[in-house]
Amino acid sequence: MERTLEFVNISKAFPGVQALNDVSVQVKGGRVSALMGENGAGKSTLLKILSGDYVPDGGCVRINGEEKNFTSPYQSIKASVSVIYQERQLLNAMSVMENVFIDDLHESKFGFLNKSELRRKTQEIIDSFELPVKPSDIVGHLSIAHQQMIEIMKAYRRDSDIIAFDEPTAPLTDREIAVLFRLIGKLKERGKIILYVSHRMAEIFQITDDIVVLKDGQLVTTFETSQTNEAELVKAMVGRDIGDTYAGIRRNDKIGDTLLEVKNLVTEDINNVSFTLRRGEVLGFAGLVGAGRTELMRAVFGADPVISGDILLEGKSVNFKSPKEAIDSGIALCPEDRKTQGLVLSRSIRDNISMPVLPKLSKRLFMDTKAEESLAASAISKFAIKTPTAEKLTLELSGGNQQKVILGRWTSNLMDTKILILDEPTKGIDVGAKAEIYQLIHDFASQGIGVILISSELTEVLNVSDYIIVMRSGRITGRLSRHEATEERVIELSMMD
């Protein structure tokens, strides 16, 4: 029998937002169904209703025609539903195997953990995911991309009938994505129902069969993937034509003198790296997981210790011992992972945006609340952050809107930025907003700011940057100008030994 999953008249409100409004959708087994929509459209909320994390205000979920009212993730897992959340839900202090088998830890006769069995089974899964990790590795020590793969393993292992992926590829590089897509293909062959959320257009056309489009909590339309195209899909999502994301960028073409010079830098993860960044230049860094791009920038920013080498800012040698010193000298780094390095989730949007400029917002003894309010308000409007108020806890924002808060923090007009380092800035950001961020990058560049762009989305690095550096295993393996750089060339360099 063919499997079906129906959402029937689902509604869900949060204080000040109608996250879902009477949404009815049906999806079938053996097909990959994409959920698309702008940031805050309600995709993750729909999946959290499926997982039993949220209880809908109205409507119900039907699986194979049978009504299900999950009130906890436990129940949905028992009903053979697995939802992989947008934010990782791992126990960082525990090992890979304990995380993967978290709800099914094997016990021996006496109720003790059967570690050898656990290790063997985890290794099998790791092999099918082609990951260079061990079952006993501590999850918190792995790269963000590998952590994401562990999160996916957790759901994959349960072999559920329904598997939902909420932006699984956002932190992944091409190599992991290829593996993931192979696995999804296998699940599809076995007749499983697969829901797939992503803001990466190419992926949608590569692996999905159907597309469901949401906007402002309402169902807009559904497409069969083969019957539509990118322009039509984007129009349905955004409500207007946005044109070609990359061709539409008004590029900065005035590149000035040298701003930053890094010479023979060595750190724990970086092996003798040199590069220069000029005023007004957008310098892209490409590479795979473990290439050392993030680590390189953290060292420049004073977040990680430097072992040897020189960093020259406007010709003067600098050696930042803390991010604060780097910020004071005009360097801003928008970090890779919003959950661990970016946001203080328990605080409001306003508090998160003002973080690096707190000293400037202090009037005599007290905080200048007016100035802070207006700083937050300008970031909210600049990035169209979807929220009823600046007081909303960042915890309650959709993933893409959280990312916008971090971008808002590092691009606020109180920052005296000379160098803007963006590590995966468009992670989780919808198509429309992406185009605006690319434009923003070039606007900054035309003010003479040097921008460093790290991205695992290859088309992004290739199209936005003026100059591209490719890294592998902590070394630079290639330098290409925008005109020389092609996808093949960059991939080749990022795999080179």
Place this chain on the structure above:
Amino acid sequence: MDIAGIAKKFIKGKTFSLLCMLMLIIVFFWYFSPNHSFLSVTNIVIILNSMVLFILFAVAVSMLIISGEVDLSPGFIGTAAGATMAALLEGGTVPWFVAVIICLLMGIGFGLINAVLVNKFRIQSFIATLAVGTFLARGFSFIVSGGRAIPVRDPVISWLGTARIGDVVPVTVLISLAIILVYGTILSKTKFGRGVYLCGGNREAARLAGLNPKKLSYLLFANSGMLGALAGILFVARIRSGNLDGTNAFSFPAVTAVIFGGISFGGGSGKMLGCFLGLLIINAFNNGLTIMRVSPFWQDVASGLLLLLALTLDYISTRRANRASIPKSARRLKQEG
């Protein structure tokens, strides 16, 4: 946000539930106390008086808990400071203010030891501060006092412990209220206070955004030691003697009261007002039982029941809220609102 929205948020918040509980306690004891004496000026002063030391300890501890750490040592530091105070004043040659300064510096010193253990040696603050409190500070109290109770006769210190403004409000009550007000303002209105929340909410994110969590941690532990010492001084001033038990017994109840007031472990949220209301509730409740002549044994049981009741109400209200909207991961943060 509109007025209705603000009101709604307030009703769901922790402050509101604490106020409700306080009202309940006040009405109950007012009604049942002999001659409604629960709300007499004398009795209110008695309640505030019983809160003085708790306030100092709770302020110290709540700053640290919001910043993501905990401190169990201030009660013991208070004892050490009190004993030192008594010993310094015993000979009659050291002026009172020199003794006070020495004791406060000593408190800061103990706090810095905590900070070094936590930041340099990466020992969990629970363990580090317990060790510093129960071994270092307590051992120090022994050494200083030689194991005896030292009487304090200094006129200024005695005045501090007993004087009442207008013959009604004790000076120590005013000191404690001023302190919680100042710290509450620091926490909610200054850059420093914001830093406490941000570092407690996500230390690494705060560091990457240019804050200095390490420096903050040193400052807060030092501050906690200083407030502990101040409490110890007030204690000695009140009982006019430095002894070995001193304020030791205050450490755990202070933490309990802070948690009761909605400042939860994990850091990044909570308010000083909640801490104050929590203290007020606990102390008013105990006072009410006393004036109704409930035996001390039953008082302990009743306090335990109060705590359980509070936790149960909390649980029920957050679970209801969750059914309405909040994800599992958000629940803890929400209730502190």
